[in-house]
Amino acid sequence: MQQTIANKIMKVDPRDAKLAMANMYVAFIALLVGGLAGLLQVLVRSGQFKLPWGIGYYQVLTVHGVLLGLILTTFFIMGFQVAAISRTVGPLTDGQRKIGWLGFWLMTLGTVAASIMVLLNEATVLYTFYAPLQAHWIFYLGLTLVVVGSWLLCVPQFMRYAQWRKEHKGETSPLLAFMVVVNNLLWVVATLGVAIEVLFMLLPWSLGLIERVDVLLTRTLFWYFGHALVYFWLLPAYMAWYTIVPKIIGAKIFSDALARLAFMLFLIFSVPVGIHHQLTEPGIDGLWKFIQVVLTFFVIVPSLLTAFSMFATFELRGRELGRKGLLGWFKALPWKDSRFLLPFIGMVAFIPGGAGGIVNASHQMNQLVHNTIWITGHFHLTVATTVVLTFFGVAFWLIPHLTGRVLTKKLNFLGIVVGILWATGMFIMSSAMHIVGLLSGAPRRSEYSEYGGAAQATEWISYQIAQAVGGTILFIAIILITYLVIQLAFFAPKGEQDFPLAELSPGAEKTPAILENFKVWGVILVALIIFAYTVPIIDIIQNAPPGSKGFNNLW
Template structure:
């Protein structure tokens, strides 16, 4: 019998795998909800047992956008930290403690939603009022994730103490940046949930300040999407080069990109609130400008990626303007899935630029265009990269092999996903431009001619959604096959080295005080005056509304 051989020690593998189980079970539940939604919207399905469309939508949003992502990311990041800087017994204990708190919070929130007492969608905008356990569960998920944050910070700190004067491993640096981003961002959502919404839903206070709550939510809501994206970037920068047989183009550019993401993903929440009353348009514009600063690290990343691809392709002897593309391992799913995700980021990012374009936002705001947009970004770019990571991470943790058969199935999964998503997201984008709203159940809007036009696209969304659900079944099958059934062996945990041609990394890139200082200064600049304005000009508060969501 072949002995199991795992890339991390057994205890760390177990910790990471616990996060992965939650993530992939969430993928299945959330995906099923998504399928049902597209069917309802196409007018072909009426939900039985008095289940509300908005209940499905709440489950879909919470379990995919908050649960799947957070568990996968924190688990993946623990794997990276354990691999690059190690994990002590104490750190592992605190990681487990964070995991259980997050899981307990998730279950609390899930039960509340399933009982139909929290049909408030994953953005839970006040004054729609859910049952208190919905908010308490979410707060616990955030608190649990903070324990993960501080465990990661401690891991790097201990490593630095042991390696004075050395630069930190690139992946550990990236994980700490992402967790800093997460910690600073979640302070906003924690503030509104703990200070405003929990006391209000418990009946301890009568009214809530709606605009303050929304502003705190969106202070968190945008960096949230970068919290999803940065782990994908970790794989692109530091893992994919190894998979394709190349080297990291530049260690310092990778670090610089991450630092810029930390600075410019937080002071920008107003671009989600562009059409709202009560916020001065000058501050909206300032935050729009800050929003667009993230284009710079995105361009840096695009350059580094394609430089790595070209250098690797040429080093394998392929020449010509585009001939080096042949040097890439297109048949290796560990490369192919993230690559399809990466290519998707071109239209996805372009859509994002349109959304954030100040007055142009009025054309698409709250239409299903926006839904189409984030099904490309998080629903394709990020998730296909996460799948790409899973193909080596899961077997390397369970001491099994990524077989040829699973590799092929993964290739098919990727193609099914890209195809289904093109149909679904494409028709969402078009219908959105025609004015079709997001987050709305099937409706003919009193026989309106415009709504009739939208329904054709909603049928297309159901077709795309059904194809995507096949993709989900394939992926969940692949996951469980890799955990329990794949042949035993040793799968590589690929971490790339930096190219010999790259310049040495300057010291200032690891000046944490400097980067945190600039980040905080930018947040204070972008938010202090408008936030004080909002509080100063507050209208009378709003009582809660819980009957209209039943």
């Protein structure tokens, strides 16, 4: 029923499309600049290149991490979600749209401010901006504006969904709109941690209003946000996998209830797990590290539900087309459609990426790889392959849909080339990172010139050159995707590009009402956060060094 209602709205409202595209433009500018910084990084690490004009290695590292990890992802996700809400539950009202535009401009202003500080070498504090590294106060203010702006962009999405629920009492909401709301809830809850860190600690510290901050507390607040951020990246990719990819291959959604359950499980288990990034840090009791590691492993459940649902969808579609045997469905998939191929490559990459995540969250195995470049390789498998390739696949139909153009055969072919280049470059680069990190303990953030000892440097050099080769291939793909985005936004033939949205399989079970009861899941989420973080944060504050007792610096 809900899918039939949603499909009556076949297009994103043109006014909402402008807001969505504004976010897309900033996202792909961030991809180009951040990708260039990444290329410079791997070239420097190879030992065969030196940065010109006095540019520091850690400057480009910070640019790469912030622009790609925070700016590209947040702007793309917000643009996609605004379009998804408009497509499924109807256009935003004029008032809601104004709030969205205000949020967009605050995010853009914050991005520009933070970027300028990094380029001026006033905020070379890396992606995690760990204290005691200190940035210019404008950098922290810029990040604050990005977060607040994103909250404002979430507001009209919440409001329009609530309006639909009020107008359709007793009906199950469209699946894609429901997923957007879950992801926005996750984002708002997660960013509370980094907002507290920046507003009450790092920003006053950089302004000289307080003398020092509790480093462990700032890191704990960051990772309260930092791990949930991974799922804020992943869930929009899952949205495309559950609701868009089935339509592209001619299938139907396998199970609405299973999809909603997976998203609710991601919501409640993605936030109270950040301490597993701090397993090597003193000052946090081992019991609470163990508890959060256990909670981390619960996230495997919705990941496996998603894998089952997707491959069940592929198999059922293959059976419909007459394919037989265990893997007969594989040949039936539309491999020449870039809208499918890139997300599928992303799905496959998440298998080793997820396995690496289990290693990172396991205490004994984490000791071996912690702060080695293995961790960097892991991130490049998850967000930089699984998420980014899915985003590219979404962009190939979403951008022309929003701009009134079409994805031509030529542009579709170039999209396939992008996917192959990206998968190849990332396989080479990420594999080298994993291997040298695991076997030799190559450091995560150091440039070539800082390696300790000639013998060690010689051992690592071939892997660093491999990273440079992979990074170069990836930057070629970035140039090509930039060309594609420009074509799809401004020069492709005008026409009607559909917003592919799958219908629910007729044989699917009815969705239980509990899966849309946000009050119940919200209570569970808050209870888990209180349980997982109250005692560790109290311990950190009570046992802080003299003159650095957490928030006491503020008064």
